[in-house]
Amino acid sequence: AQKVTQAQTEISVVEKEDVTLDCVYETRDTTYYLFWYKQPPSGELVFLIRRNSFDEQNEISGRYSWNFQKSTSSFNFTITASQVVDSAVYFCALSEAPGGQGGSEKLVFGKGTKLTVNP
């Protein structure tokens, strides 16, 4: 069965600090996808990034960066120079590849990490 663990329930930082959100996953599939979503106080989940299991290159997008390590089954998310607008709940998620045996192609979510960035 697929499982995503986000061990950090809540993190509080001061603006301009760097912060890393941890994500550890479990799956028996050899092909799968990993995602990060942001949920601001408004409630709507916003897609941030997806990564497939064959691509272990790290990715950087502005102040955001992602570190995917298959050897440790981790897909960590770092925000550099955090800002108050980064305050949100962040979810890591895992899905089987399209056409997989499960059939639903559903996303399995972690429980989320609530990030508070204080001015």
Place this chain on the structure above:
Amino acid sequence: DGGITQSPKYLFRKEGQNVTLSCEQNLNHDAMYWYRQDPGQGLRLIYYSQIVNDFQKGDIAEGYSVSREKKESFPLTVTSAQKNPTAFYLCASRRRISGANVLTFGAGSRLTVL
């Protein structure tokens, strides 16, 4: 602009009543999903539909029902059989980006049982 519209945003229900949450999308996506979010629980899948007139149970389908008569619409009914219905409900539709499925979410509906 294309997107997913959920209504109502807030809903109050008395015990024993059925309520229906609306989810409409104009993204022309085939697949749609309903998730439930509880504090500290993350998102859990209730039902999903990959095509019109077909839907499947997710991990916590008991006490819920859905229909998919149109591609654009995927309403969720919370029945009186759902023992703990107070939660935040999120609807999503699915698109493919470079072979991967990516979900687009609505703004959610918050249901409170009085």
